[in-house]
Amino acid sequence: MTDDSATTIDPAERLFRAVSPLQRLHHLLHRYPAISPAVVLVLAGLVLGAVNTRFFLPANLSLVIQQVAVVGGLAVGQTLIILTAGIDLSVGAIMIFSAIVMAASATTYGLPGPMALVVGLVVGTLAGGINGLLVTRLRLPPFIVTLGTLNIFTALTLLYSGGQSIQQGIPDILLWTGTDVTVGPFKLTTGVLLMVVMYAVATWVLRNTAWGRHLYAVGDDPEAARLAGIAVTRILLSAYLVAGFIFALTAWILIGRVGAASPNAAADANLDSITAVVIGGTSLFGGRGIVIGSLLGALIVGVFRNGLALAGVDVLYQTLVVGILVIVAVSIDQWIRRVRA
Amino acid sequence: MTADIDRRPIIEAHGLVKTFGRVVGLDGAEFELYPGEILAVIGDNGAGKSTLIKCLSGATTPDAGEIRVEGLPVAFRRPQDARAAGIETVYQSLAVVPALDIASNMYLGRELRRPGALGSVFRMLDHGLMRTKAKAQLQALGIGTLQSITQAVETLSGGQRQAVAVARAAAFGSKVIILDEPTAALGVRETGQVLKLIRDLRDRGMPVILISHNMPNVFEVADRIHIQRLGRRVAVISPATHTPSEAVAIMTGALDVELSGPVH
Numbered sequence: 035m036t037d038d039s040a041t042t043i044d045p046a047e048r049l050f051r052a053v054s055p056l057q058r059l060h061h062l063l064h065r066y067p068a069i070s071p072a073v074v075l076v077l078a079g080l081v082l083g084a085v086n087t088r089f090f091l092p093a094n095l096s097l098v099i100q101q102v103a104v105v106g107g108l109a110v111g112q113t114l115i116i117l118t119a120g121i122d123l124s125v126g127a128i129m130i131f132s133a134i135v136m137a138a139s140a141t142t143y144g145l146p147g148p149m150a151l152v153v154g155l156v157v158g159t160l161a162g163g164i165n166g167l168l169v170t171r172l173r174l175p176p177f178i179v180t181l182g183t184l185n186i187f188t189a190l191t192l193l194y195s196g197g198q199s200i201q202q203g204i205p206d207i208l209l210w211t212g213t214d215v216t217v218g219p220f221k222l223t224t225g226v227l228l229m230v231v232m233y234a235v236a237t238w239v240l241r242n243t244a245w246g247r248h249l250y251a252v253g254d255d256p257e258a259a260r261l262a263g264i265a266v267t268r269i270l271l272s273a274y275l276v277a278g279f280i281f282a283l284t285a286w287i288l289i290g291r292v293g294a295a296s297p298n299a300a301a302d303a304n305l306d307s308i309t310a311v312v313i314g315g316t317s318l319f320g321g322r323g324i325v326i327g328s329l330l331g332a333l334i335v336g337v338f339r340n341g342l343a344l345a346g347v348d349v350l351y352q353t354l355v356v357g358i359l360v361i362v363a364v365s366i367d368q369w370i371r372r373v374r375a
Numbered sequence: 376m377t378a379d380i381d382r383r384p385i386i387e388a389h390g391l392v393k394t395f396g397r398v399v400g401l402d403g404a405e406f407e408l409y410p411g412e413i414l415a416v417i418g419d420n421g422a423g424k425s426t427l428i429k430c431l432s433g434a435t436t437p438d439a440g441e442i443r444v445e446g447l448p449v450a451f452r453r454p455q456d457a458r459a460a461g462i463e464t465v466y467q468s469l470a471v472v473p474a475l476d477i478a479s480n481m482y483l484g485r486e487l488r489r490p491g492a493l494g495s496v497f498r499m500l501d502h503g504l505m506r507t508k509a510k511a512q513l514q515a516l517g518i519g520t521l522q523s524i525t526q527a528v529e530t531l532s533g534g535q536r537q538a539v540a541v542a543r544a545a546a547f548g549s550k551v552i553i554l555d556e557p558t559a560a561l562g563v564r565e566t567g568q569v570l571k572l573i574r575d576l577r578d579r580g581m582p583v584i585l586i587s588h589n590m591p592n593v594f595e596v597a598d599r600i601h602i603q604r605l606g607r608r609v610a611v612i613s614p615a616t617h618t619p620s621e622a623v624a625i626m627t628g629a630l631d632v633e634l635s636g637p638v639h
Contacts, residue, residue, distance in 0.1 A: 139638065242499045244486040247479055254474040261434075261466055263484035264453045321474040 063370050067315040067323055071330035074313075074359075076189075078334060082341025091339050092219035101227055103130075104291060105230045107284030108307040109278035109314070109328035111162075111315040112234050116311050118253040118273050119320025120176035122345055124165065125281050126303030127187035128264025130296075132158035133285035134191050136208055137200040137295035147205030153283045162278015164272040184304065190299045204289065206375060208364055211290025225287035229329075232280060236325045249273060300327040309335060309356060313363045317371065334359065382409050383446060385551055385582055386431060386462070391440035394427050400426035401437065402606030408551065408584055413577050415585045415593040418603030419626055425555075427578035427603060429587055433457030444550070452533050453561055458526055461550030465540045467559055473529035478502070478509040481543045498560075512546040516572060534565025545581060553584045554577060569595050575629055590619040602626055 063069055083089040108125045115122045124330050136154030139145045145153065161183070168179040211225035240246035251259040254271045262265050314331030316323025335356055342352045392589050401423045403404035410415050418424040429435040431442065433451030444460050451457045454464070471480045471611050478534075482505045488494030491499045506524045513524075514537070530538055537557055544552045554573065558566040566589075573596050578584055587593050592598060594614045602610045602625050624630035 052601055061530070064530070240499075242502075244488075244498065244500060247486065247500070248474065248481070250475060251472045255472045257594070258466075258472045259483070261454060261464070262472075263458065 040044050043346070056297050060370065063366075067370070068267050068327045068330065070363075071314050071327050071334060075235075075330050075337065078337050078341065082337065082345065085341070086344040089344055093221065094340065096221045098333070098336045099220070100223060100291070100339045101340070102228045102332045103229045104224070104284060104307045105303060105310055105335070106332040106360050107232060107287050108281060108303055108331050109310040109332050110229075110232045110325060111280035111284075112180040112200055112307040112311050112315055113314075113323065113325045113328045114249065114277050114280075115176070115307075116253075116316050117150075117249050117320060117323055117327020118270055118316060119318075120169065120253075120270075121308065121318070122165065122274075122277065123179065123180040123304050123308075124161075124184040125277075125307050126300055127184045127191070128158055128161045128281040129288060129303065130283040130299065131161060131187045131191045133289050133299075134200065134297060135194075135294040137204050137289065138194070140205045141200055141203040147207035150205060153338065154285060155279060159275055159279040159283060160232075162274045162276070162281065163271070165278070166274025169274065170271050195295075195297045197297060199294045199298070201294040204294065208286065208289045208295075209293065211287045213290070213294065213366060221289065225290045228283065228287055232283065232330050233326060235360055236280075240325060244273070245269070246346045247328060250318075250321050257358070273309065305317060306332075306335065309360055312367075313359055315363070315367065317367050318364070319371070322367075322371070384409050384443075386444055387612040388427075388431065388442045390436045391427065391430055391442070393430065393435065393437045396514075399423075400607050401430070401440075403440070404603070404606060404611055405560065405608045406431070406601065407611075408571070408582055409581060409599075411577065411583055413573060413585055414589060415597035415600045417587065417590075417593060417600060417601060417622065417626060422488055422603040422626070423606040424586055424603045426606075427560040428464070428553055428555060428584070428633075431457070431584070433461060434464075436521075458547070462553065463544035463551070465537075465544050465554040465555065465557060471528045471536055471540050471543075474527055476525045476527055477513075477531075477539055478506040478524045480539060481505070481509040481546065485547070509546075513542050516542050516545060516575060523553050532565065533561050534568050535537045537561065537565070537569050538572060541569070541576070545576055551582050551584065553586070555586045556588065557585070558589060559585065566592065590622065593622075594619050604628060 061138050066289045079089070088094055108129060112122055112125055131343045135157045136150050139150035139153045140147055165176070165183055166177055168174050168183075169176050211223065211228060215222050215224055215227060236241045240249065248259065250264050251262065251264060256266050288300060289295050310332035311323070311328045312318065312331065313334050314323070314327030314329070316327055338355050338359070339352045342355065343349070384407040386406070387543070388404065388410045391401045391404040393401040416424050416427065426435065430437045430451075433454045433456045436450070442451070444462070446621060448469070449456075449460055451460070454562060457464070470500045472483060475483065477491060485504060488503050489499045493499040510524050513578070528539060530540070541552070541557070546588055547599060557569050557573070561569060561593075570592060573583055573585065585593070597614055600614065600617075600622060601608055602612065602613050602622060612622060612625070621630060
């Protein structure tokens with residue numbers, strides 16, 4: 035019993051002298067959760083490109099990326115919340131509420147553009163904070179909390195705007211995210227670049243700060259996190275606040291993309307953001323996943339919709355394919371989670 | 376090792392009381408841990424051993440009674456308070472976060488930051504330093520053959536996970552380590568590894584409190600055995616002077632104790 039510690043505590047070696055190729059793949063996917071969505075994205079591109087060569091035209095790819103910007107932005111915040119083993123059904127409602135507040139602050143109340151932007155960002159952050167307070171103080175399930183606030187923010191938006199879009203008099207700074215930017219052969223917008231920056235910052239923070247590590251710990255095993263000295267409720271609340279801020283930033287992208295603040299825009303954004311996160315390999319059970327996967331997930335949905343449309347497939351079949359993708363992604367997640375040395 | 380009574384205890388508790396509604400968890404419990412010993416705490420379900428340990432580790436606060444660390448009274452409100460006083464606790468199944476890697480787990484809640492502005496302004500973690508130190512700490516405990524410190528803890532076996540949790544406690548617990556049922560979920564061979572680890576800790580001068588249901592394990596490693604019954608300490612015995620069946624008899628009340636410690 036004295037000498038076997040040297041031979042048994044050696045999982046890394048066990049991994050290398052492993053076992054079947056399937057088990058090796060299993061470990062690889064477990065370690066790098068972005069691999070499976072990346073493979074799906076490449077395969078989808080190759081197949082859809084083979085069906086219709088127009089798919090690979092820079093103009094078409096640029097269109098896909100621009101279409102993905104809003105859901106992609108929301109998915110950053112959604113990923114943070116799902117990593118804590120929560121879920122946010124109100125992301126789109128918070129975004130549209132923030133967008134209306136931003137635009138109305140300038141057009142109705144005459145605030146200068148930058149001030150209107152700041153007011154919108156603060157309102158979005160506070161809206162996320164309300165979700166966070168309900169989850170942490172009242173200890174309600176995030177699903178129920180955000181189902182409620184989804185309706186509340188949607189109703190507030192409609193009451194406040196009277197159901198009307200705000201198109202006239204939106205200050206330039208709010209429309210700035212719609213500015214064209216040419217990157218190589220691609221025609222993107224500053225809104226797309228803002229989304230990319232959001233992913234870069236979120237990736238860095240999750241990997242390189244204690245807050246990021248604690249977010250994973252709280253989502254994976256809140257009791258172990260608490261016993262390790264992590265202030266679990268503070269981490270949870272901060273995740274919802276940061277997510278709210280991200281949804282408001284995405285509202286800015288939305289205004290630039292639509293050229294207006296509309297209470298009826300992006301109606302599917304709530305569920306689309308969850309779809310992107312799940313296809314991107316982040317586990318709904320919390321603690322596992324990677325934020326860049328959600329961008330891949332959003333792109334996969336965008337590529338499928340675009341490619342199938344180019345191939346002349348009915349829009350209903352596009353939705354069908356997205357549904358199948360979600361189920362496949364969650365099945366793969368379940369399989370990956372069962373990893374054991 | 377029972378002759379250590381003239382030495383000053385590292386941790387002592389007197390007259391601890393803790394009630395949960397009408398349920399009495401602790402009813403005037405006494406406790407002493409001396410330097411350099413492995414003290415096992417045993418007792419039937421509901422005897423108050425978990426509550427006693429939670430009081431010592433700051434997970435709960437007693438209603439009455441006092442706890443002293445090296446002779447000085449302390450009042451733990453949170454686990455962090457006990458940890459700051461040098462008491463580290465390894466909990467049965469909750470010791471580690473499965474999805475995080477070994478180094479992240481060892482430094483969870485006390486991460487090291489980069490020097491300079493990267494650390495102070497951008498709060499950037501020093502992953503390299505944490506990995507190096509974590510590896511050194513595992514090696515110091517004779518479990519340095521773990522090759523990949525960046526491996527997720529969930530890919531380890533139960534014994535290896537427990538080893539990581541114990542190594543974390545040993546790396547930071549300057550005075551005492553409390554192990555709550557460390558072998559409950561383990562197979563025979565892994566149990567042997569963990570028991571060896573416990574003895575190694577003691578031999579390195581770290582006193583250990585071991586809570587266990589497993590009589591053979593307790594009698595294999597403990598220097599003294601604290602027996603808890605009905606919220607009180609009914610006896611402190613030594614594996615040298617008592618048999619496991621006598622310990623069980625005291626634990627269940629079948630044997631009346633006039634041996635040591637306050638009599639019920």
